[in-house]
Amino acid sequence: MDAAAADDVSPATEPEPSREPEPEVTAAALIAGHVHRHGPARFDAVMDLALYHPEAGYFTRAVEAGRRGDFITSPEVGPLFGAVLARALDTWWHELGRPDPFVVVEAGAGRGALAIAVHRARPACLAALTYVLVESSPRLRSRHGEHLPLEHPSHALLPAAPDPDGLDVVAGRGSGPRFVSLPDLPALPVSGVVIANELLDNLPTRVVRREEEGWAELHATLAGTGPALTECWVACTDDEAAALDRTLPPVPVGVPVPLHQEARRWIRRALDLLTAGRLVVVDYGEPTTAELVDRRPDRSWLRTFHGHDRGRPPLEALGQQDVTVDVAFDQLAPPAVPAPARLRSQADFLRAHGIDELVEEGRAVWSERGHLGDLVAIEGRSRVREAEALCDPTGLGGFLVAEWTVP
Numbered sequence: 001m002d003a004a005a006a007d008d009v010s011p012a013t014e015p016e017p018s019r020e021p022e023p024e025v026t027a028a029a030l031i032a033g034h035v036h037r038h039g040p041a042r043f044d045a046v047m048d049l050a051l052y053h054p055e056a057g058y059f060t061r062a063v064e065a066g067r068r069g070d071f072i073t074s075p076e077v078g079p080l081f082g083a084v085l086a087r088a089l090d091t092w093w094h095e096l097g098r099p100d101p102f103v104v105v106e107a108g109a110g111r112g113a114l115a116i117a118v119h120r121a122r123p124a125c126l127a128a129l130t131y132v133l134v135e136s137s138p139r140l141r142s143r144h145g146e147h148l149p150l151e152h153p154s155h156a157l158l159p160a161a162p163d164p165d166g167l168d169v170v171a172g173r174g175s176g177p178r179f180v181s182l183p184d185l186p187a188l189p190v191s192g193v194v195i196a197n198e199l200l201d202n203l204p205t206r207v208v209r210r211e212e213e214g215w216a217e218l219h220a221t222l223a224g225t226g227p228a229l230t231e232c233w234v235a236c237t238d239d240e241a242a243a244l245d246r247t248l249p250p251v252p253v254g255v256p257v258p259l260h261q262e263a264r265r266w267i268r269r270a271l272d273l274l275t276a277g278r279l280v281v282v283d284y285g286e287p288t289t290a291e292l293v294d295r296r297p298d299r300s301w302l303r304t305f306h307g308h309d310r311g312r313p314p315l316e317a318l319g320q321q322d323v324t325v326d327v328a329f330d331q332l333a334p335p336a337v338p339a340p341a342r343l344r345s346q347a348d349f350l351r352a353h354g355i356d357e358l359v360e361e362g363r364a365v366w367s368e369r370g371h372l373g374d375l376v377a378i379e380g381r382s383r384v385r386e387a388e389a390l391c392d393p394t395g396l397g398g399f400l401v402a403e404w405t406v407p
């Protein structure tokens, strides 16, 4: 979520994000009640509740996630990111032998901007495509049908009908695209692609730090008699400390380190889903934990966003702001999960899949049709600015793209 990029592309008159009135139960009160009853709450549990509680969570209450919301993501910059992904999908579809159905699962789909852009780009795989939007927030999920012809999951996810005559054209084949919206990853095995843009940074993350002796973990406790929370560090058990010594690189005493346990679990589930194909994860972060903790103090890996700007500290304004962590990609590795086959910057990924050609096409359209000033012409011209934002090495272009291939 790049607030700077948001400034680049959002009209100055963009309205403030619409939010529901305060819910009857607030995330702060729920966590305070929990701490009161059970003692300090681990940070990942606080993050989980603050973002995803069914009534009080930030994403549960969010009406928008994107341009009119508190942050901007690559699909929300404009349709170009989806147009490049459409080209990548065609490449991967051909590599897989053009399966039909070709299942693409987009996890953490937000309001569906990426799926809409892929649909509009009309890739060659479209007639074979079953596109599954997975989004845990019911409110964001309810937006999926606004611009996409959603089908009932049981229809779209059934395997294609058997071909009694051995002919190529069978019921169900070539009848895509099919779009389906689900709250969690599908249970059926998938031959195709699982993709997640800016999902891992929002998954609940544990935070630990090395002490003079052993390790301690970040918890939230009550600051006083009211519901306000403050941080406290609870000593890890000897077993936990030994595991941290084994798995984390040497880090200075007192420096907080993220532990992406939930992200690893999610990667494992996504890989288990795939019978053949690839898992593609795009997010901000660093290749290694060491690089993440070695950052300048003003580039903290734990951040909050509200209204396109930095929010309050993570234990404040719970449920009212996005809480996000930069990802240390070396933690998405063995023994918990296989290492990604490839890790590169978003700019390199987009160039490898033809963003420059799409920009040139856009320029040509603008020079032919600019005098008409119609939507096609304007979209052509806006590709130039979109590509700048998407490939900016200090912003979205510096995000990392990790790819796992199966088998």
Ligand SMILES: C[S@@+](CC[C@H](N)C(=O)[O-])C[C@H]1O[C@@H](n2cnc3c(N)ncnc32)[C@H](O)[C@@H]1O
Pocket (backbone or CB within 6 Å): 059, 065, 066, 073, 074, 075, 076, 107, 108, 109, 110, 111, 113, 134, 135, 136, 137, 140, 183, 184, 185, 196, 197, 198, 199, 202, 203
């Ligand atoms: C930062 S937003 C990214 C939205 C979209 N991918 C984009 O790039 O614009 C992260 C989204 O992931 C959703 N999410 C978080 N955990 C999830 C999970 N386990 N399964 C599905 N969606 C999840 C959140 O509700 C939120 O909409």
